[in-house]
Amino acid sequence: MIRQQLAEWVQQAALAAREAGALAFETLPEFEIETPRNPEFGDYATNLAMVLARQVRRNPREVAEIIRQHLPQATHAWIERVEVAGAGFLNFYLKPSWAGEVVRHILMQGERYGNLTLGAGKRVLVEFVSANPTGPLTLGHGRNAAVGDSLARILEAAGYQVEREFYINDGENSTQIRNFALSVLTRYKQLLGEPVEMPEDGYHGEYVKEIAQSIREQHGDSFAEGDPETVLKRFEQIAKQQMLAEQERDLADFGVRFDRWFSEQSLYDAGKVEETLNLLRERGYAYEHEGALWLKSTAFGDEKDRVLVRANGLPTYLAADVAYHRDKYERGYDLLINLWGADHHGYVARMKAAVAALGYDPDRLHILIYQLVNLFRGTEPVRMSKRAGEFITLREVIDEIGVDALRFFYLLRSHDSTLDIDIELAKEQSEKNPVFYVQYAHARICSIERTAAERGVPMPDWATTDLSVLTHPAEHALIKRLADLPDEIALAARHDAPHRLTAYALDVARAFHGFYTECRVLGAEPPLQAARLLLAQATRFVLARALGLLGVSAPERMEREESVE
RNA sequence: GCCCCCGUAGCUCAGUGGACAGAGCGCAGGCCUCCGGAGCCUGAGGCGCAGGUUCGAUUCCUGCCGGGGGCGCCA
Numbered sequence: 001m002i003r004q005q006l007a008e009w010v011q012q013a014a015l016a017a018r019e020a021g022a023l024a025f026e027t028l029p030e031f032e033i034e035t036p037r038n039p040e041f042g043d044y045a046t047n048l049a050m051v052l053a054r055q056v057r058r059n060p061r062e063v064a065e066i067i068r069q070h071l072p073q074a075t076h077a078w079i080e081r082v083e084v085a086g087a088g089f090l091n092f093y094l095k096p097s098w099a100g101e102v103v104r105h106i107l108m109q110g111e112r113y114g115n116l117t118l119g120a121g122k123r124v125l126v127e128f129v130s131a132n133p134t135g136p137l138t139l140g141h142g143r144n145a146a147v148g149d150s151l152a153r154i155l156e157a158a159g160y161q162v163e164r165e166f167y168i169n170d171g172e173n174s175t176q177i178r179n180f181a182l183s184v185l186t187r188y189k190q191l192l193g194e195p196v197e198m199p200e201d202g203y204h205g206e207y208v209k210e211i212a213q214s215i216r217e218q219h220g221d222s223f224a225e226g227d228p229e230t231v232l233k234r235f236e237q238i239a240k241q242q243m244l245a246e247q248e249r250d251l252a253d254f255g256v257r258f259d260r261w262f263s264e265q266s267l268y269d270a271g272k273v274e275e276t277l278n279l280l281r282e283r284g285y286a287y288e289h290e291g292a293l294w295l296k297s298t299a300f301g302d303e304k305d306r307v308l309v310r311a312n313g314l315p316t317y318l319a320a321d322v323a324y325h326r327d328k329y330e331r332g333y334d335l336l337i338n339l340w341g342a343d344h345h346g347y348v349a350r351m352k353a354a355v356a357a358l359g360y361d362p363d364r365l366h367i368l369i370y371q372l373v374n375l376f377r378g379t380e381p382v383r384m385s386k387r388a389g390e391f392i393t394l395r396e397v398i399d400e401i402g403v404d405a406l407r408f409f410y411l412l413r414s415h416d417s418t419l420d421i422d423i424e425l426a427k428e429q430s431e432k433n434p435v436f437y438v439q440y441a442h443a444r445i446c447s448i449e450r451t452a453a454e455r456g457v458p459m460p461d462w463a464t465t466d467l468s469v470l471t472h473p474a475e476h477a478l479i480k481r482l483a484d485l486p487d488e489i490a491l492a493a494r495h496d497a498p499h500r501l502t503a504y505a506l507d508v509a510r511a512f513h514g515f516y517t518e519c520r521v522l523g524a525e526p527p528l529q530a531a532r533l534l535l536a537q538a539t540r541f542v543l544a545r546a547l548g549l550l551g552v553s554a555p556e557r558m559e560r561e562e563s564v565e
Numbered sequence: 566g567c568c569c570c571c572g573u574a575g576c577u578c579a580g581u582g583g584a585c586a587g588a589g590c591g592c593a594g595g596c597c598u599c600c601g602g603a604g605c606c607u608g609a610g611g612c613g614c615a616g617g618u619u620c621g622a623u624u625c626c627u628g629c630c631g632g633g634g635g636c637g638c639c640a
Contacts, residue, residue, distance in 0.1 A: 032581070032582090032583085034581080034583080036583095036584070037584080037585065037586080037587090038584070038585060040584095040585095041584065045583090045584085047582090047583060050583075050620075050621085051582095053620080054620085060620075085584080086583080086584045087583075087584075087620065087621070088620090089583080089584070132640060134640090169640065171640090174639090174640070175639055175640080176639065176640055177640095179639095290638090291638090292638055294638095303567075303568075303636095306638095307637090307638045308638095309638085310638040311638060312638080314638085316637095316638065316639085316640090317639075317640050318640095321640095342569070342570070342633090342634055342635075343634070343635060344635090344640090345568075345569045345570080345634080345635065345636095346568065346569075346635060346636055347640095348569085349568085369569070369570075370570095371569095371570055371571080371633080371634075372570095372633075372634065412577095412578080412579095413577090413578065413579085414578090414579085416569090416570055416571075417570080417571065417578075418570075418571070418632095418633060418634085420577075422577095425590090432589080432590060432603095433603080434588095434589070436603055437589090437603075437604090439603090440601085440603050440604080441604095443601080443603090444600085444601065444603095444604085447600070447601055448600050448601095449600095450600095451600055451601095452600080455600095491581065494581090495581080499579085500579090502579095503579055503580090503588085506579095506588075506589085507588085510588080513604055513605065514604095514605070514606095516600080516604075516605085517596090517602095517604065517605040517606085518605085520599080520600070521600055522599090522600045523599070523600070536600095557601090558601080558603065
């Protein structure tokens with residue numbers, strides 16, 4: 001909040017200087033309001049003079065001095081002094097009274113603190129998870145879900161109108177679905193005692209047997225006879241439905257809900273795939289070659305052209321996906337975000353090419369590629385899952401370490417770093433576990449408030465309490481970090497980077513623990529006690545908000561497990 | 566061979582082109598009459614290499630060297 005205000009004042013100053021004929025420039029360049037690492041250089045600093053210097057053909061320090069002289073009067077409400085320093089920085093030194101005003105501002109805003117107008121009036125579609133309905137969600141899908149959902153929450157806070165969508169790969173001609181149905185059918189037949197072998201490239205996981213079992217329970221042996229093709233179609237339906245229902249359940253338990261489950265098959269049924277292919281033909285970006293229909297993606301930077309319809313007449317997955325993205329664009333979103341696993345990275349260029357071929361702006365489509373997740377038990381890698389056969393399922397990890405710890409760990413690193421999750425650490429209730437560190441800070445504040453209530457100390461009124469007594473360095477360090485929440489949300493939204501909020505939550509928790517150790521809340525002189533109670537409450541709001549954006553709960557007390565010795 | 570991601574402290578990782586590069590873990594030491602010690606404080610320790618762009622590069626570009634992943638008329 002302070003940063004935004006300063007940026008405004010600085011901009012006004014530059015424009016005023018131009019107005020007065022002191023600076024000549026066309027357009028104001030992008031500039032930063034940053035917090036200098038060295039406190040000697042003030043509380044905030046701007047590089048505007050340096051980035052402007054070239055345009056105005058003046059020495060950066062001179063430019064800085066001119067801007068300084070044109071700062072609006074309002075600046076002095078918060079700023080004690082402004083200095084020109086270094087290569088041409090403008091350093092701002094806050095008045096001591098600033099801290100209290102920040103706390104008051106946060107309490108006044110309450111739940112709304114951190115809400116931005118960045119995305120006001122803009123609609124964004126976040127499409128994520130979109131797992132194949134051929135198996136349970138894996139550890140990797142969990143990362144997708146955590147990142148996508150948190151990003152959606154952050155964009156909502158930033159003012160966007162957000163929709164969450166799951167694309168169901170349920171195309172009836174899909175090779176994988178067919179193969180999956182065949183695998184279930186094989187297990188079903190085996191249950192009936194038929195001597196059939198599981199195909200080499202079939203799905204071998206335990207869950208396939210479970211589905212076969214449940215089909216047998218519901219339908220008995222009725223599929224033993226009958227037209228093989230009809231039976232297989234029926235199995236496709238049932239198996240797909242069951243898998244999908246299970247995925248939806250897992251995601252709901254993980255705190256992730258979708259506004260829309262978009263069926264690939266529905267695109268075929270509505271003739272959208274055919275329509276899109278025709279459109280591509282008309283626009284000259286689809287052509288026949290060796291019996292297949294190709295997308296001329298090389299026209300838009302892809303390394304080779306891609307098949308849309310196979311020589312056997314069946315459309316590829318790409319064909320439907322292009323139709324799907326056309327549908328998304330037609331729905332009129334300002335921003336489209338896709339979350340794909342690293343194994344899909346090669347697909348980015350052709351998708352972007354496809355939307356460009358259709359005449360849409362590919363820059364409105366952000367495709368986020370997240371890297372692999374590895375699971376460890378201490379230093380021992382965990383690879384196999386009993387149930388899925390090959391991959392660890394999301395459900396298994398949720399059951400073992402809980403939603404809060406898992407979501408937090410998923411969001412601890414940037415999505416483009418490979419992520420290692422240590423189950424032992426995530427389960428550990430100790431100082432080593434960052435989830436508990438943050439949640440504990442929140443619980444600690446709740447505890448202070450509980451104790452205050454027990455002692456008959458009422459929660460002071462933020463509107464009338466004197467907050468200028470908050471002058472301790474630990475108080476200032478905390479308040480400054482609290483003031484950053486809107487900026488952090490803006491950065492996370494702009495860069496599609498939810499992990500920034502994780503780092504921020506850890507930082508606020510650290511600042512609070514420092515404050516707690518240095519500054520006694522209950523038992524301080526009454527005016528100071530009142531101010532500190534309000535500071536603690538403001539911190540609680542910020543922590544709850546940050547955790548909420550991650551999809552992690554902010555508990556009022558931490559239940560410590562009794563260690564069994 | 567081509568493409569994507571990553572090379573920052575002993576380990577795991579943050580770091581919006583700026584002025585002295587941060588955190589956690591680990592290690593060495595210290596702090597409980599008192600709001601929950603699941604906490605706090607102190608210390609040692611680092612931008613893979615070479616060019617380029619820039620007033621300024623850990624950050625952007627190119628090449629090289631390491632590590633991970635991917636290159637289907639599968640999805």
